[in-house]
Amino acid sequence: MKHIVFLTGAGMSAESGISTFRDSGGLWEQYDVMEVASIDGWYKNPDLMIRFYNERRAQLDEVAPNEGHKIIASLEKSFKVTIITQNVDNLHERAGSSNIIHLHGELTKVCNESKSEVYDIGTKAVEVGARADDGSRLRPFIVWFGEAVPLIEKAANIVSNADIIVIIGTSMQVYPAAGLIHYAKRDAKVFLIDPNDVPAPSSSVEIIKEKASVGMRILAERLTKL
Ligand code: OAD
Numbered sequence: 001m002k003h004i005v006f007l008t009g010a011g012m013s014a015e016s017g018i019s020t021f022r023d024s025g026g027l028w029e030q031y032d033v034m035e036v037a038s039i040d041g042w043y044k045n046p047d048l049m050i051r052f053y054n055e056r057r058a059q060l061d062e063v064a065p066n067e068g069h070k071i072i073a074s075l076e077k078s079f080k081v082t083i084i085t086q087n088v089d090n091l092h093e094r095a096g097s098s099n100i101i102h103l104h105g106e107l108t109k110v111c112n113e114s115k116s117e118v119y120d121i122g123t124k125a126v127e128v129g130a131r132a133d134d135g136s137r138l139r140p141f142i143v144w145f146g147e148a149v150p151l152i153e154k155a156a157n158i159v160s161n162a163d164i165i166v167i168i169g170t171s172m173q174v175y176p177a178a179g180l181i182h183y184a185k186r187d188a189k190v191f192l193i194d195p196n197d198v199p200a201p202s203s204s205v206e207i208i209k210e211k212a213s214v215g216m217r218i219l220a221e222r223l224t225k226l
Helices: 010-016 039-044 046-062 067-077 091-095 152-160 177-183 212-223
Strands: 003-008 080-085 100-102 105-111 118-120 139-142 164-168 189-193 206-208
Touching: 003 152, 003 177, 010 067, 010 091, 010 212, 039 046, 046 105, 046 139, 067 080, 067 091, 067 212, 080 152, 100 152, 152 177, 164 212, 189 212, 206 212
Parallel strands: 003 080, 003 164, 080 100, 164 189, 189 206
Antiparallel strands: 105 118, 105 139
């Protein structure tokens, strides 16, 4: 069975109604990224961050996987599929995909400050000031700017073994995630699905300039002929 690795970003969930970060009208136009998505922001104003992620978590109850997520899940019938996502939502899981690496953490989880204890809370809100079992502040299980990305090595290994790589809905501006593609085998087939112009990581990348849903429809058809 061929191994397809999907590298997904915020654009994957855009059609489900979750805002991207850097498009016009995106989250980083409404919020100061360093206030709500950096470890320094947490030290300065943890209450603000608890509220920000409570809102993001609550939104999960109002959205559903889109056709793009569903087609990816359906490919497990014919391929070995791994998803490496920068997204912190749970839409790949809810679409039925079984092999998902969340590089930047997960909204449905919280942890103690050292991240040694992780708690699954689903879409519940965290009380401002709540404490973990070890007495430290309970915090969102999110990888913030200024923090290490613990799963990056595992992800790089997976990419280096992929036969087909599909990049969907990421501006590829955030490292180390954006560098993962450079671990691809020389003969790996690489596709990029995005409705806007994003710099292709190499000239051999096949670009499908469409939204995730339409792009995945086209890709699924293409895969039957590979
Ligand atoms: P960005 O907001 O930077 O990029 C979103 C990409 O999705 C852009 O290339 C858009 O053109 C594309 N896009 C928009 N609508 C789409 C659609 N319907 N279908 C497919 N693509 C679409 O989001 P990311 O690259 O995911 O990290 O951002 C990376 C990281 O930056 C996030 O994980 C987050 C953020 O700061 C943290 O918060 C730590």
